Amino acid sequence: MPKRRRQTAALPYRLSSDGAFEVLLVTSRDTGRWVLPKGWPMPGKKLSKAAEIEAYEEAGVIGTTAKKSIGTYDYDKVESRKRRIPCRVHIFPLPVDSLLDKWPERGQRTREWFAPKDAATSVDEKDLRLLLGRIETVLRN
Incomplete structure (x- = not known):
C-alpha cells in the first residue's frame, strides 16, 4: 500500500442559542460532497495554523x-x-468567532451549519462520520 500523504483540516463549530453544537461543512470544489475545510501542510506553519487558514x-x-x-x-x-x-487528514477543532460574507473561495463552495449527527450522515469518510457522531463528547472533554 502506498504511503499516505498528510493533510490538515479544521472542524469549525459553534454553540447555537439553545446550547447545541453545530458543525460547519463546505462542499468540495470537484464533486460537491460535504467535507471539512482541508488542505496540504504549509511550509513554516504548524498543521493547526494551516487548518485555520x-x-x-x-x-x-x-x-x-x-x-x-x-x-x-x-x-x-x-x-x-x-x-x-x-x-x-489530521483534524483540529476551530470554535468559530465569526463568518465573513466574502472569502477567497466563496464562488466555488457552499457552506452550511449541521447538527453533529446530520453532519456525520452527510460526509463519505467512515472515520470522519464516527468522529462527528461523537464530537460533542470529544469537545466537552
Missing part, C-alpha cells in the same frame, strides 16, 4: 484552531481518473 479560504471562518488534533481520517484524493493520492 484553510477554514478562512474555503469557508470564510474567523477563529483560532486548537493546537492539538482530535483525530484523523483516511481518504483517497482523486487527482484524475488514473491517479489517486492516499491521504491521512
Whole structure:
C-alpha cells in the first residue's frame, strides 16, 4: 500500500442559542460532497495554523484552531481518473468567532451549519462520520 500523504483540516463549530453544537461543512470544489475545510501542510506553519487558514479560504471562518488534533481520517484524493493520492487528514477543532460574507473561495463552495449527527450522515469518510457522531463528547472533554 502506498504511503499516505498528510493533510490538515479544521472542524469549525459553534454553540447555537439553545446550547447545541453545530458543525460547519463546505462542499468540495470537484464533486460537491460535504467535507471539512482541508488542505496540504504549509511550509513554516504548524498543521493547526494551516487548518485555520484553510477554514478562512474555503469557508470564510474567523477563529483560532486548537493546537492539538482530535483525530484523523483516511481518504483517497482523486487527482484524475488514473491517479489517486492516499491521504491521512489530521483534524483540529476551530470554535468559530465569526463568518465573513466574502472569502477567497466563496464562488466555488457552499457552506452550511449541521447538527453533529446530520453532519456525520452527510460526509463519505467512515472515520470522519464516527468522529462527528461523537464530537460533542470529544469537545466537552
